[in-house]
Amino acid sequence: MGDSSSEDPVARVLAQFEQDTAQGTRSRSDFERLKGRFLGRDRGLVPALFANVKALPPSERAAFGARANAAKREIEEAIARLGEDLSRREQRAREASETVDVTLPGRRPRLGGLHPVTIVRRRIEQIFLRMGYSIADGPEIENDRYNFEALNFPPEHPARDSQDTFFVDRRASSPLLLRTHTSPVQIREMKKRGAPLKIIVPGRVYRNESVDATHAAVFNQVEGLAVDRGISLADLKGTVEEFFGALFGRETRARFIPTFFPFVEPGVDVAASCIFCKGRGCGKCKGSGWIELAGAGLVHPKVLAGCGIDPEEFSGFAFGLGLDRVAMLLYEFPDLRLLLDGDERFLRQFARQT
C-alpha cells in the first residue's frame, strides 16, 4: 500500500489546499485563482471529488461522501477567511493612501497680475481725474460717419489712407468698421453732453497694418478732449506738460511741432523730452532728445458745429496718445507684440503691481 494521501482523493485535495495556501494569498488575483482552482463549478478540485462517488462500491459511498463534504466545508471556510483577510488588508491600504496630512503647509494659489497696458492706463486715468476730467467710453465697432466724416475726413480724402481699417459691413448706410482711433468718441460725447466738457477716452483701436516690433493691428490710445469758453493752445500745452510731469517725472518737457489732422486746426505732433537722456540725445530717442507720443490740436470749428456746439462761443483742444508706446517707454521692452502674445515670461514681471 502506498502513501494514503496519494490514493485517497479527499486527502489529496486537502493536502493540495494546504500547500497552495502555505504562503497566504497576496493579491486579489492570487485569491481569485485559488478560489477557482478548488471551488470552481466546472474544473474545481472540490466539485470533482464528488464525481468519484459513482465509481465506488455502494458500501463505501456514504463514508466517502461524508468525508468529501467535510473537506468541502473546511476548504470553503478557509477560503472565506482568506477573503475577509484580503478585504481588510485592501481597506487598510486604501485608507493609508487616502490619508490627508492636515499638518502640511498649504499651496499658495498663483495670483495673476494686471497687464502692463492696464497698469499704465490706470495711472493715466488717475492723473486726468485729478485734473477734473471724466472717463468716457465708446464702441469699438464704429460707423464711417463718426470714425471719419464727423471728424472732417471727407469721403475719398487722402487723410483716410493713413488709417486703413477693417470693414465689418460696407453696405450699411454708414459703413461699419473697427474704429481706427478713439477720436470718434469726441463726437459721441459732444453730441450727448454738449459743452463745456472735459473727458479722456482710453480704448482699443484697429488698423490694417503689417505687424512688426513697433506696429500692431490692435493697439490702445487715450483720447483727450476739453471744450470750454476761451480754450487755447496754451491750455493744451499746460495740460500736456502737467501730464508728462506726473507720468515721467517733473523734469520732462513737452514739444509741439505743427502738423495736419483734419479734425484740429492748428494740429501738432506732441513729443516728450527723452526720459532716458533727459533730452541730450541717446539711442532710445535716435539722438533727437525727443520721443513722439501723441497728436493734438485745437478742435476744428466744423467739428464743434457738427456736434451742435457754437464755435463762436466755445473752443477746445484734443489729443490722442499711443498708450502702448507709453508702456514700452516706461517698462523698457523692445517689441509691441509682447503686449498681445500672452507669454507668461513677460507678463509675470508685472504680476505684483496693481
Ligand code: DAH
Ligand atoms: N486720432 C489721431 C490718430 O489716431 C490722433 C489724434 C491727433 C487725436 C490729433 C487727436 C488730435 O485728438 O487732436 O492718428
